[in-house]
Amino acid sequence: MSSDSAIDSASVITPTAKTKHPLLWVPTGYFTMALTYNILTAAAVIMFSNLGMSNAEAAGYASALGLAYTIKPLFAAFLEMYKTKKFFVLASQIIQGIGFIGVALALNLPSFFLPMIVLFWVISFIGSVQDITSDGVYVTSMDSKQQAQYCGVQSLSWNLGKLAITGGLIILTGFLHENVFGHDPLVNGTDWTQSWQIAFALLGAVMLAMAAWHWKFMPDGSRSENTPTSVKEASATLLDAFITFFQKKGIWMMIGFALLFRLSYGFLLAPSMLFMKDSMENGGLSLTNQEFGLIYSVFGLIAMIIGSLIGGFYVAKKGLKKALFPLCCAINIPNVTFLLLSVIQPESYALIATGVIVEQFFFGIGSVGFMIYLMQQLAPGKYTTAHYAFGTALMGLCMMLTGMVSGVLQEAMGYTGYFIFVMVATIPSFLICWLAPFHQKHD
Structure with a gap:
């Protein structure tokens, strides 16, 4: 949830002339960011366990899905050079929506594990792009006073997204599994696929709805003053950032x-x-x-x-x-x-x-x-x-x-x-x- 949308955005900030009211897009933007991160790194542990994986497999696979979020500073600056920040936010949310629906469909396959994991990996990298560019819109669409004013809204909205996944979605799967499909809630195995299919289909629909909302209400976001203009320049700046870091x-x-x-x-x-x-x-x-x-x-x-x-x-x-x-x-x-x-x-x-x-x-x-x-x-x-x-x-x-x-x-x-x-x-x-x-x- 860090604002690493550029190699250094401290010297940014040129708000757009006609910025949409922050309450129309800040809460939904950070709520949506939290949905992806928490389904991959928290709810996935429970899902994998429900589906019958061992503790070693469930913890290992779910933890590995955090890789994209760990290395996102390496490619953040390159996203600054193309299109607008809003473009990447919308594109990432549409791709994630389709990806979550794809996971729901993959769970219907006899051998669902490999396609499910591949889709999760794709979604994790796309989700990290969403994080970078959503932070970028926040940083470059408001002045420092507005950023401070809406920081609490930002944090609360992210935590509500976490609650929706680790609370709402997990509770929903348990309710469906036990009360709709009539299975034993304490027995793990492939019987859980039906409940998680519905959960991922719902999550995909929410992600697509958020993309539609942000298409209408999210500002484009402006560019940092020192935005790289080429891959060579971005690479040189990233290298300098690394060198000065270790100095x-x-x-x-x-x-x-x-x-x-x-x-x-x-x-x-x-x-x-x-x-x-x-x-x-x-x-x-x-x-x-x-x-x-x-x-x-x-x-x-x-x-x-x-x-x-x-x-x-x-x-x-x-x-x-x-x-x-x-x-x-x-x-x-x-x-x-x-x-x-x-x-x-x-x-x-x-x-x-x-x-x-x-x-x-x-x-x-x-x-x-x-x-x-x-x-x-x-x-x-x-x-x-x-x-x-x-x-x-x-x-x-x-x-x-x-x-x-x-x-x-x-x-x-x-x-x-x-x-x-x-x-x-x-x-x-x-x-x-x-x-x-x-x-x-x-x-």
């Missing part, structure tokens, strides 16, 4: 921070969801899709948003340097809730929900420290936007790599053993937090 004082420690601050969360993310869904016999909690969606995407999301607000106020009051280590504690120590749940295996829905709420609340508090550190320490310089994007890409790389191996490790260790491993994986986060350099001075 920063203390850069290797800052890279270590970007990679390691959320290391334990990267290991925790997919297995914690699979743990909620897995059977009691396998060490899980046997939640249905409906129960899972309600806990994670309603209670958990609300807790995370509240935690993020508190974390922001805390940093504003204490300053990042003093606040960083407590924020590191907040993002890591509450992971122990999953260890306790795996030992107890409670049948109480309220107790399970409480565990998730606690973990998500403190994750919201702690994650603020990561983003502000990148903004204040890693990003400043000649290519502020590009270097911030590199930092978030490193975080994405950590999440992708840890996610890809997490399922294999969990199957080898069992849930309790694996959650002990997750707690051990918090150690590098504390070390890098303690060593993180502060070369930029901020009030």
Whole structure:
């Protein structure tokens, strides 16, 4: 969700003369961005598990789909040279809409796995284009005052999109599977294809409707002052951005921070969801899709948003340097809730929900420290936007790599053993937090 629509858009910003009212396109634009990202990186874990994949396969494939979002800073500048930002937003949403409908049709095939994964990979790269150019419209269609004014709307809309997928869509599949098609909600296998077909057909229709809406109401977006005019120029600028990035004082420690601050969360993310869904016999909690969606995407999301607000106020009051280590504690120590749940295996829905709420609340508090550190320490310089994007890409790389191996490790260790491993994986986060350099001075 970073504004990396150009190699550096800090010097942008020339709003178009007749900009549509932001409330007509900012909420829908960021809502639509969240639909694609969360269906690929979060709901896909549950879908793959529903369809009968092992934990290793479900976590590995879903995590790998985040690759396009990790490497998008490498091709962001090239999109600046052609057409308008709105053109790419509309084209990406139309292609995604067709792609999701294609996934629904592919699930009807006897051997649906390969075409489904291929379509997901295509959608992931097209989705990253949507992210880049939607951010670009936001940055270049409004002045700095408007950008700040609608930042809260932007964030809220993205979280509503996340809620629609990880809550609404997952709950819908569980309801259809159990109450419409009459299947056992706790048994995985190909019987789940019918419910997910409907979900993807609906998602495709929503994406096409969003394209139609944005065709009418989204502004074109203007170009950055330093937009490259050729592939050679764009490549040279990208290379210079890389060179200056590695010339920063203390850069290797800052890279270590970007990679390691959320290391334990990267290991925790997919297995914690699979743990909620897995059977009691396998060490899980046997939640249905409906129960899972309600806990994670309603209670958990609300807790995370509240935690993020508190974390922001805390940093504003204490300053990042003093606040960083407590924020590191907040993002890591509450992971122990999953260890306790795996030992107890409670049948109480309220107790399970409480565990998730606690973990998500403190994750919201702690994650603020990561983003502000990148903004204040890693990003400043000649290519502020590009270097911030590199930092978030490193975080994405950590999440992708840890996610890809997490399922294999969990199957080898069992849930309790694996959650002990997750707690051990918090150690590098504390070390890098303690060593993180502060070369930029901020009030």
